[in-house]
Amino acid sequence: MSPVLVGLLGFTGTVGSALLPPLIEAHKSNKIDLVILHRESSNTSQIPSDLGITFRAVQLDDKGEKKNREAVKDLEVVISALGATAIDSQKYLIEALAGSSKLKTFIPSDFGFTFTEEELSYPALKPLQLKKEIADIAGKMNVPITNVRVGLFDYYFYAYKFAGTDVKENTVEVYHDALKNPLRITSLAYLGHAITQLSLRPSAIAGKTIALYDLQPTGQEIIDVLTKIHGKPTKVTDYTDEQYEKDMGDLVSAISASVKLKWGDNSWAKEEKVEVDGWKNKSFEELTRAFLKGN
Numbered sequence: 001m002s003p004v005l006v007g008l009l010g011f012t013g014t015v016g017s018a019l020l021p022p023l024i025e026a027h028k029s030n031k032i033d034l035v036i037l038h039r040e041s042s043n044t045s046q047i048p049s050d051l052g053i054t055f056r057a058v059q060l061d062d063k064g065e066k067k068n069r070e071a072v073k074d075l076e077v078v079i080s081a082l083g084a085t086a087i088d089s090q091k092y093l094i095e096a097l098a099g100s101s102k103l104k105t106f107i108p109s110d111f112g113f114t115f116t117e118e119e120l121s122y123p124a125l126k127p128l129q130l131k132k133e134i135a136d137i138a139g140k141m142n143v144p145i146t147n148v149r150v151g152l153f154d155y156y157f158y159a160y161k162f163a164g165t166d167v168k169e170n171t172v173e174v175y176h177d178a179l180k181n182p183l184r185i186t187s188l189a190y191l192g193h194a195i196t197q198l199s200l201r202p203s204a205i206a207g208k209t210i211a212l213y214d215l216q217p218t219g220q221e222i223i224d225v226l227t228k229i230h231g232k233p234t235k236v237t238d239y240t241d242e243q244y245e246k247d248m249g250d251l252v253s254a255i256s257a258s259v260k261l262k263w264g265d266n267s268w269a270k271e272e273k274v275e276v277d278g279w280k281n282k283s284f285e286e287l288t289r290a291f292l293k294g295n
């Protein structure tokens with residue numbers, strides 16, 4: 001089988017940095033031909049120049065159409081990992097992809113949760129509407145896309161304590177029925193591996209919304225692991241409805257509060273959970289021990 005031509009836009013952020021190494025590996029083993037799409041001004045020197053990876057500049061504004069079309073014309077899969085402030089500029093990429101006879105699927109930069117209408121009705125979460133608008137633009141222009149939804153990134157769970165668990169301090173915050181419900185966690189390493197694997201069979205994911213997560217410990221399982229690791233009881237506190245309402249007032253804390261609610265009520269969206277080959281699951285305990293060791 002000839003390698004799949006895969007373009008990656010945005011290789012530096014949280015998601016882009018997770019995607020780059022496995023994509024480079026797949027390029028090295030000739031499963032894909034990797035094309036790095038970058039802004040003229042971006043520094044690409046961290047990407048090896050001796051592997052035959054192609055670099056193409058794009059210009060995501062009103063004047064870039066010709067250049068962008070040239071940059072993406074032969075690509076079969078295009079993955080965008082642009083950061084939150086650049087979500088809107090993907091419309092120029094979609095414009096360039098419209099009408100492509102080669103494109104199997106475009107994966108826009110979502111890599112978030114499926115938010116409910118009710119959640120999106122909180123003004124603080126309004127910026128997230130942009131991701132939906134981008135998907136709508138692609139729909140209107142008949143550009144095939146794959147929406148990738150995730151669980152809480154491991155990094156956010158551990159370093160930012162986004163679910164209210166502090167593994168270092170041995171504390172767990174519990175909202176509603178979180179003790180018995182699963183928290184969906186997506187390790188960034190898994191995300192990179194999964195997206196790379198899925199790029200090899202793009203027709204299977206075109207036009208779909210899929211969910212990628214590799215761990216789903218319940219609150220009780222998290223407590224048991226922390227109690228075992230620390231050798232003393234985990235401190236358990238309640239997250240209250242009052243605190244939830246308060247947290248829904250600001251973008252970052254509202255995303256965290258939404259995770260707590262999905263976990264507490266097990267109200268995760270029911271997207272298709274996709275499985276991929278070649279991933280060796282780490283257990284929650286292994287992942288936690290690795291985090292504690294690295295700190």
Ligand SMILES: *[C@@H]1O[C@H](CO)[C@@H](O)[C@H](O)[C@H]1NC(C)=O
Nearest residue numbers: 041042043044045046047048
């Ligand atoms: C580009 O990034 C490399 C490290 O990846 C750094 O050494 C170099 O100084 C950077 N160049 C510029 C012009 O910023």
Ligand SMILES: *[C@@H]1O[C@H](CO)[C@@H](O)[C@H](O)[C@H]1NC(C)=O
Nearest residue numbers: 213214215216275279280281
């Ligand atoms: C890895 O974990 C996920 C989430 O718990 C599960 O759905 C999947 O089947 C597991 N895969 C393996 C190979 O154990």
